Amino acid sequence: MLDSLITEFDRGLRTLFAPAVSSRAHPDEMLPEAELSDAEKQHALGLMRVNHCGEVCAQALYQGQALTARDPAAREALKQAAFEEVEHLAWTEQRIRELGGRTSLLNPLWYTGSLAIGVAAGLLGDRWNLGFLEETEHQVAAHLDSHLEELPEQDAKSRAIVEQMREDEVKHAEMAHEQGAAKLPLPVRSLMTLTAKLMTGASYRI
Ligand SMILES: [Fe+2]
């Protein structure tokens, strides 16, 4: 247990303070940079900052859950998904830099909160843990859909990243479902939606 705590602590520090790397090619790698007005650039930047912050939280959630998951198959599936979330971190991080901005200053705060939620969900047992994960991924996919509506039409680079992330998140939700996720009660789901709203509103600006 102590060993895995140290490993996860180290991963946490790296999530927050070191650049992430992707083994897959970045989805926007071959795409040219589009002409964007200042306002469009700022908007795309805000949206990508929100997405990056979401990926920081995903790291923390998956970490919390991997620490507490009992079933080895579930733990393995969580690890694979977490690996892809690191790639999402790398893609959004680079895109934010290209757009001339920085990641959210609030990331350490959301990271700590998400880690606590991940551990708490994990302590309730694998079915609830996976249920929480499935619902999170559903909500993230829906949220990425809304970003595809909002991102400037010509910003093909940001859009390619968001599209690939969306595809991965849907796969993560299916994985959680296959591993036996429980359906969360409506009040919990609503609370999650509300928390996500607060978080996205803040990290768009700060
Ligand atoms: Fe992700």
Ligand SMILES: [Fe+2]
């Ligand atoms: Fe995911």
